[in-house]
Amino acid sequence: MAPSPFRSAAVVCGIVTASLGVGLLTPVTATAATASASPSPTASAPAGDASTNEYPEFVDIPIDASLTQIELLQDWSMPYAARVFAGYSNGDDIWLMLGDTVVDRSNWGAAFFISVPDALKDQNLEIVRIHTAEDGTRTRSDRMPMPRGITVDGLQRKNHFDPGVTQLAGSATAGATVVATDSESGDELFTTKVSTTRSGTGTWSADAELSDREHKITLTQTTPEGRTNELRDIRFTPGEADAPDAPTLQTAERRLDGDFVLSGQFDAATDSIIVEDEAGEKIVTAALTSNGYVANIPQDRLGTTVHVVALSDNGTPSLRTAAPLEQVDTDASIAAPTLRDVKVYPDGRVQVIGEREDSAGVWILDGDRVVRGIERQEGWSYTIPAAETDKQLDIVNLSMEGRRFDAVSERVHLPRLLQVEDLATENTYQPGTRAFTGTAEAGATITATDQDGNELFETKATSTRSGTGTWNADADLTATTGYKVTFTQTTTDGRTSVMPDIAFTADAPAPADLTVTSHTADGTFTPGPQVFEGTATPGATITMNPFGFVDRYADYELTTTADTTTGKWQIERGLADTPYTAVAFKQTPHDGVVNELRNFALHPEQIVETGADLVLTTPGTTFTPGTTQTFTGTATPGTLITLYPFSDDPRYTSYALTTTANTTTGAWTITRALANQPYPVVITQQDGTNKIKRITHTMQPTT
Numbered sequence: 241m242a243p244s245p246f247r248s249a250a251v252v253c254g255i256v257t258a259s260l261g262v263g264l265l266t267p268v269t270a271t272a273a274t275a276s277a278s279p280s281p282t283a284s285a286p287a288g289d290a291s292t293n294e295y296p297e298f299v300d301i302p303i304d305a306s307l308t309q310i311e312l313l314q315d316w317s318m319p320y321a322a323r324v325f326a327g328y329s330n331g332d333d334i335w336l337m338l339g340d341t342v343v344d345r346s347n348w349g350a351a352f353f354i355s356v357p358d359a360l361k362d363q364n365l366e367i368v369r370i371h372t373a374e375d376g377t378r379t380r381s382d383r384m385p386m387p388r389g390i391t392v393d394g395l396q397r398k399n400h401f402d403p404g405v406t407q408l409a410g411s412a413t414a415g416a417t418v419v420a421t422d423s424e425s426g427d428e429l430f431t432t433k434v435s436t437t438r439s440g441t442g443t444w445s446a447d448a449e450l451s452d453r454e455h456k457i458t459l460t461q462t463t464p465e466g467r468t469n470e471l472r473d474i475r476f477t478p479g480e481a482d483a484p485d486a487p488t489l490q491t492a493e494r495r496l497d498g499d500f501v502l503s504g505q506f507d508a509a510t511d512s513i514i515v516e517d518e519a520g521e522k523i524v525t526a527a528l529t530s531n532g533y534v535a536n537i538p539q540d541r542l543g544t545t546v547h548v549v550a551l552s553d554n555g556t557p558s559l560r561t562a563a564p565l566e567q568v569d570t571d572a573s574i575a576a577p578t579l580r581d582v583k584v585y586p587d588g589r590v591q592v593i594g595e596r597e598d599s600a601g602v603w604i605l606d607g608d609r610v611v612r613g614i615e616r617q618e619g620w621s622y623t624i625p626a627a628e629t630d631k632q633l634d635i636v637n638l639s640m641e642g643r644r645f646d647a648v649s650e651r652v653h654l655p656r657l658l659q660v661e662d663l664a665t666e667n668t669y670q671p672g673t674r675a676f677t678g679t680a681e682a683g684a685t686i687t688a689t690d691q692d693g694n695e696l697f698e699t700k701a702t703s704t705r706s707g708t709g710t711w712n713a714d715a716d717l718t719a720t721t722g723y724k725v726t727f728t729q730t731t732t733d734g735r736t737s738v739m740p741d742i743a744f745t746a747d748a749p750a751p752a753d754l755t756v757t758s759h760t761a762d763g764t765f766t767p768g769p770q771v772f773e774g775t776a777t778p779g780a781t782i783t784m785n786p787f788g789f790v791d792r793y794a795d796y797e798l799t800t801t802a803d804t805t806t807g808k809w810q811i812e813r814g815l816a817d818t819p820y821t822a823v824a825f826k827q828t829p830h831d832g833v834v835n836e837l838r839n840f841a842l843h844p845e846q847i848v849e850t851g852a853d854l855v856l857t858t859p860g861t862t863f864t865p866g867t868t869q870t871f872t873g874t875a876t877p878g879t880l881i882t883l884y885p886f887s888d889d890p891r892y893t894s895y896a897l898t899t900t901a902n903t904t905t906g907a908w909t910i911t912r913a914l915a916n917q918p919y920p921v922v923i924t925q926q927d928g929t930n931k932i933k934r935i936t937h938t939m940q941p942t943t
Contacts, residue, residue, distance in 0.1 A: 298340055301370065304379035310334060310352070310369050315386065316470035319395055323356040325367065325386070333370040337383065338363055359518045362389035362411075364440060387413040387463045388441050390471040397520065397557050398483070399476045403452040406476075409445035413469075416461040418444050423456040423473070434461070452478045484509035484550040486559040487533060492566075493644045496601055498539040498610025500565050502548060505532045511553040515546050515563070541565050542608050567608045568638075571647035577602055577637045580619070582655060582737035584727075586663045588626030590737070592635070592654065594619060600640035603648065606631050629657040632707055655737040656681035656708050658729040667744045671805045674717050682709040683732045691724035691741075720746040720779070720804045749778035751830030752807050754837060761837075764845045767817040771810060772825075778807040780828040786813060788822035788838065802827070817844045851876035852906050853932035854925040865916035865941040870909060875925040878903040883910045884922040888934075901925070916941045 310329050317323035325336065334352040336344040343360060346352035356365065369381040392410040412418055412434045420429040429449065435442035448457075459471040488504040495501055506513055506528070513526040513533045523546060526535035537546060547560035581593040594602065602614040604622060611628055614620050616638075624633065634651035660678040680686055680701040688696040696716070701709035717723060727739040758773040759765065776782055780802045787793040802809040823840040856873040863869050875881055881899050886892035901908040921937040 298335070298337075298342065301378050301380045303382055304371065305382075307332075307369055307371055307379065307381040309381055309384045310367060312367070312384075312467070315468065316472055317356075317389060318471070318473045319392075319397070323389060325352075325354040325356070327352060329369060333372065335368045335370055337366045337368055357519070362391060364388070387416065387461060387467050387469040390418065390459050390461050390469060392459070392471070392474065395474065396559065399474075401450055401476050401478060403450060403478050405447050406450050407445060407447050409443065411441050411443050412461045413463045414440050414442035415464045416442070418446070418459055418461045420446065420448055421458050421460070423458045429457065450476060450478075454478075482509070482552050482554065483556045484511075484552050484558045486561045487513055487548045487550045489548060489561050489563050490532070491644070492563050494539075494568055494610075495536075496603075496613035496615060496638075496645075498542075498603070498613060500537040500539065500541070502526070502535040502537060502546075502563050503532055504548065504561070506550050509552055510550040510558075512551045514549050514551065516549060516560075517541075517544065517546055537565060539609060542567065568645055569647050570636075570650060571639060572650055574637055574639050574647060574649035575599070576649040576652050577635050579635075579652070579654075579735075582735075584658045584729075584737050584739040586660070586665055586739065586742065588629055588657065588659065590624045590629050590654070590657060591621060592624065593621045594635075597637065599637035599649075600645065601638040603636050603638060604654075605634045605636060605651070624654075630708070632656065653733075653735065655684070655729055655731050655735050658684075658686070658727060658737050658739055660727060660739065660742075663742065665743065667742065668747045669717050669723075669744050670747050671718050671720050672716070673714050675712065675714050677710070677712040679708055679710050680729050681731050682707050684709070685730045686711050686713070687728045687730070688713070688715060689726050689728070696725065717744060717746075718805065722746055749804070749807070751777045751833045753834040754780075754782070754825060754827045755834075756825060756837060756840065759840075759842060761840045762843075764843050765815055767815060767844050769812065769814050771812050773808070773810045774825070775807045776802040776809055776827040777830055777833065778802055779804045780807075780830075782809045782811065783826050784811045784813065784824070786815065786820050786823050788824045789826065790822075815842065815844075819843045851879070851927045851931040854881075854923065854927075854935055855932075856923055856935055856937055859939070861938065862940050862942050863914050865914065868911055868913045869939075870911050871921075871923070872907070872909050873923070874906045875901040875908055876927045876931065877901055877906040879906075880926045881908045881910065882924050883912065884924075885912055885914075885919050887920045887936075888922045888924065914939065914941070 310327055312325065312327040314324065314326040328350060329346070329352040331350060333345060333347045334354065335342050336354050336356065338360060343356065343365070344354045346354050365386040366383040367386060368383055370378060371380065372378050388411070390410060390412045392408060408420070414434060414437045416434045417431065418434060419431045421427065422429060430446040432444050432446040434444045455476045457474045457476070459474070460468060462468050485507040487506045487510070489502065490504045491501065493501050502515065510528075513528065513535070515523045515526060515535045515537060517523060523537060523541065524535050526533040526548070535548070542565050545562050545564045547562055549560050550558040575597065577599070578595040578597060579592065580595050581591075583591040583593070585591070592604070596619045597616070599616050601616045602620060604611045604614070604624065606628065611624065611633060612622055614622055633654045635654060636648040636651055638645045639647040639649075658678070658680050660676060676688070676697070678686070682701055683703045684701045685698065686701060687698045690696055697713035699711050699713040701711040703709060723744040724741045725744060726741060729737045752775060754774065754776045756772060756774040758771060772784060774782075781799055782802055783797055783799045785793055785797045787796055798811050798813055800809050800811050819841070821839065821841045823842055824836065824838045825840065826836040829835045852875060854873070854875045856871065858872045859869050871883060879901050881901055883897045884892065885895055885897075897910050897912060899908050899910050918941070919939045921939060922934065923937065924934045927933050
């Protein structure tokens with residue numbers, strides 16, 4: 241770019257507010273502002289930005305040839321300020337494009353108003369009209385190229401000139417006509433043509449006759465297609481400039497906390513030094529020392545270029561010195577940090593514990609932003625606040641050259657937050673199956689173990705593009721003595737984080753009524769051993785007394801404990817063939833439930849006389865040895881008859897013979913050969929009545 245034909249002079253920027261008239265878009269006010277003024281934000285807040293391109297679907301929107309291009313009424317900018325587009329859109333959405341990236345958009349309704357950041361205002365911009373039909377279908381117009389912005393070589397905030405002919409030069413849209421007018425008098429200062437180039441941006445130069453007074457100039461370009469663009473409010477002051485020399489930049493370094501430090505030298509005419517952004521907005525004022533200047537720049541400016549400006553005592557600025565703010569280089573030869581432990585807390589905090597290593601320091605990074613810088617001593621530990629743990633954080637070791645950080649190691653990813661929903665340091669549970677849900681790094685394996693190392697569950701987090709997945713699992717927490725549960729996350733590449741020793745205490749069981757399920761009050765029982773069963777409050781002590789809770793019968797009490805989970809209980813006790821009218825049960829008392837059952841009367845079953853006596857008809861008491869004897873008789877019809885030739889002593893039961901009595905007459909027959917010896921015969925029947933069930937019949941051999 242050619243050297244400036246005029247000295248540094250003040251350029252006063254203004255803010256224009258647009259409003260709609262009938263068929264016309266006009267500026268309401270155009271007031272002077274300080275040199276650092278910036279344009280007001282437009283109502284068309286950007287829905288995407290150049291770095292992320294939040295509208296990747298743009299290329300898929302079809303072109304509708306019937307959609308006319310929008311009516312552009314205004315296109316203007318000022319030095320160190322935004323460029324403004326305004327016009328009519330017929331109610332459609334208007335997108336300002338840089339390639340396929342949406343720079344800004346507007347959907348005010350009939351009109352649109354778009355503001356272009358200073359850094360982009362001279363780029364190859366295009367406007368596209370997006371129409372949305374009633375059914376939601378979107379179509380778009382063809383792209384409408386915007387004129388390139390007008391630039392003036394060497395233009396500064398304050399510009400001085402020698403009265404007379406001053407040469408101006410700059411760039412604009414190739415082939416356009418550039419006209420310069422005095423904004424106050426309306427006089428035309430010059431008209432010139434922009435060179436034609438393939439790139440679309442050409443150069444221009446012209447001489448302007450400037451008298452010995454303040455001048456405010458407007459440059460207007462008209463493209464070959466008839467579109468216009470203005471660069472307004474370029475101010476010039478006659479006389480010599482008193483601007484100091486531009487400051488030098490010696491260092492632009494990053495500190496342990498991630499912020500930047502700029503340092504350099506300045507000349508004797510410098511009264512102060514400021515650091516400003518691309519648009520000329522002041523960021524900080526530098527400290528001046530006998531050794532130079534020092535300025536601390538917040539790390540949120542990382543990746544941008546700031547500018548150091550020296551100011552004279554009357555505020556005249558120097559030329560700007562660019563200072564790119566870049567990330568420290570990565571050096572693969574530097575050892576990456578080693579983690580000893582990653583401990584997760586239920587409240588979302590994550591404690592990172594590192595091994596002892598030889599490095600200048602450690603950075604915990606969110607992208608390139610330093611979440612925390614740690615000066616290396618021996619081992620180190622840092623607890624990441626809960627607000628920072630939902631992101632992909634990394635750690636790097638720092639290398640130092642002299643007194644500055646010159647490189648970092650390759651990154652080590654920290655696991656995403658292992659989170660268990662509705663979890664606290666101390667928790668309660670109802671014994672049984674408990675459902676757990678939470679979030680973790682996508683694809684990670686989540687394992688839960690108890691205090692004895694027993695696995696309670698293992699599950700996987702879902703795989704997602706965001707890097708964070710969800711998980712769920714069931715654990716059988718059946719014990720009532722409590723648990724200490726440790727949750728462990730293992731990522732797909734082997735990194736682990738642990739949430740240790742989370743306490744779970746069993747809830748006190750809900751009180752329940754005392755019930756008896758095995759017997760019925762005023763019911764019957766079969767005399768003999770009884771098993772009494774029922775339910776009660778889990779863990780309660782159950783007491784039974786067949787004769788009631790009376791002191792003189794206290795020795796007859798039996799106790800048991802209800803199951804701690806189900807509340808079931810069981811007591812065994814024999815009952816004789818007699819009524820029990822005062823049977824009583826009680827449990828450990830609890831408010832609001834049945835705690836005692838008294839006078840739980842039980843009656844023995846009554847035997848119904850439907851059977852017949854067991855009768856032996858033949859043979860007699862003597863027999864001839866070696867002959868077969870036929871035993872006959874009657875009994876209860878259908879009953880089982882058993883004959884024991886050597887008595888029903890258990891030693892001889894293996895010799896027993898059986899038959900079944902006739903189901904109608906009750907007659908029965910059994911045959912048995914008898915040797916030459918006495919036989920103490922016993923015959924029985926299986927009869928449910930109280931009829932004769934057993935008879936003895938001793939038989940002697942005849943000699």
